[in-house]
Amino acid sequence: MTTNCETLEPLLARAAEAPDAWPLDDGERARLSAHLTSCESCRDALAAQTEVRALLAARPALDASSAFRVRVRQALEPEAGRAPSLAELLDFRRWTWRLVPVAAAMVVATAIGLATPLAETDADVVAMTEAAAELPVAAALYSTNVTDESLLALMLTASADDRLGAVPGEAR
Amino acid sequence: MAARQRAASVPEDPDRGAVDRARRGDLDTFDELVRRYQHRIVNFVRTQVPRAVDPEDVAQEVFLRAWRGLKTFRGQSTFKTWLYQVATNTARTHFARHSRRQEEPAGTLAEEGPDSPPPAVSPEDVEADVIRRDRIDHALAALPADQREIVVLRDVEGFEYKEIAELLAIPIGTVESRLFRARAKLRRLLRA
Numbered sequence: 001m002t003t004n005c006e007t008l009e010p011l012l013a014r015a016a017e018a019p020d021a022w023p024l025d026d027g028e029r030a031r032l033s034a035h036l037t038s039c040e041s042c043r044d045a046l047a048a049q050t051e052v053r054a055l056l057a058a059r060p061a062l063d064a065s066s067a068f069r070v071r072v073r074q075a076l077e078p079e080a081g082r083a084p085s086l087a088e089l090l091d092f093r094r095w096t097w098r099l100v101p102v103a104a105a106m107v108v109a110t111a112i113g114l115a116t117p118l119a120e121t122d123a124d125v126v127a128m129t130e131a132a133a134e135l136p137v138a139a140a141l142y143s144t145n146v147t148d149e150s151l152l153a154l155m156l157t158a159s160a161d162d163r164l165g166a167v168p169g170e171a172r
Numbered sequence: 173m174a175a176r177q178r179a180a181s182v183p184e185d186p187d188r189g190a191v192d193r194a195r196r197g198d199l200d201t202f203d204e205l206v207r208r209y210q211h212r213i214v215n216f217v218r219t220q221v222p223r224a225v226d227p228e229d230v231a232q233e234v235f236l237r238a239w240r241g242l243k244t245f246r247g248q249s250t251f252k253t254w255l256y257q258v259a260t261n262t263a264r265t266h267f268a269r270h271s272r273r274q275e276e277p278a279g280t281l282a283e284e285g286p287d288s289p290p291p292a293v294s295p296e297d298v299e300a301d302v303i304r305r306d307r308i309d310h311a312l313a314a315l316p317a318d319q320r321e322i323v324v325l326r327d328v329e330g331f332e333y334k335e336i337a338e339l340l341a342i343p344i345g346t347v348e349s350r351l352f353r354a355r356a357k358l359r360r361l362l363r364a
């Protein structure tokens with residue numbers, strides 16, 4: 001076979017599957033037909049392909065024994081009832097897809113959180129300040145607006161029941 | 173758009189409903205899938221593993237792997253194509269294991285190569301079918317594994333070129349070339 005013949009091997013393989021009606025497109029059929037008129041080697045090759053295909057298609061099948069299905073079932077039953085192994089639990093393909101809704105929910109929650117500022121208006125700030133005024137004096141310990149001297153005075157003079165809003169010295 | 177195109181390219185899968193139920197742990201439904209494919213898988217495995225290996229042992233392993241791997245089956249091919257992929261990989265494993273034990277080069281079932289006589293047929297094995305199948309399988313055993321897989325998938329199992337290419341993850345042109353060479357070699361072996 002020449003190099004040109006080798007390029008026709010795929011077409012010969014296909015043509016062998018329907019000798020009377022090659023399953024090729026028009027261009028392939030014309031190309032192969034033209035080549036076969038002058039190439040005995042390829043004609044022999046096509047005959048060989050056709051013969052072997054027919055032999056294989058007629059090969060008597062080997063069936064599974066009557067006991068095969070039962071033995072497969074018996075082998076599977078312990079698998080069906082067992083808990084997943086550590087290797088299976090760590091198999092990312094088993095749990096990755098299940099985390100997709102969780103990941104999506106987290107993305108949405110983050111997007112909502114970033115889009116919602118803590119205080120948007122002066123009214124919000126006033127409300128927050130008024131609320132802070134109702135806090136017990138001990139809350140001053142957590143405030144960044146209180147100087148050390150003011151905080152010391154507050155701790156020494158105020159009682160536990162006093163509210164921040166009623167105690168002088170607390171910066172607003 | 174790409175997803176629609178992918179979905180459109182997967183043929184209608186007659187096993188889809190059963191696979192979905194089996195994937196959820198329904199062993200009875202998986203048993204039905206075994207019933208549908210047991211003969212084909214045993215027959216296919218017979219052509220791919222050494223004669224010393226029991227094809228039903230390998231076929232059982234195929235179904236065991238398929239049961240375990242069902243959760244990773246995404247339906248991008250038909251269940252049949254995927255099952256044969258599992259069978260091909262399982263047969264390759266057994267082939268390699270057998271080759272290591274026999275210390276023979278990988279690729280052919282060398283202990284049954286063209287220089288060795290066909291397997292002896294006992295006086296009881298007079299059925300023409302058995303003799304004919306054994307003769308063909310003996311020749312198949314002499315092919316390189318990549319050619320043997322393709323010629324059996326196409327000419328014995330009836331897979332389309334596109335399915336074989338997908339199953340073996342090779343281009344369609346490679347399928348065609350290897351198929352041509354496999355048949356050509358088989359012709360020489362069967363006439364020897």
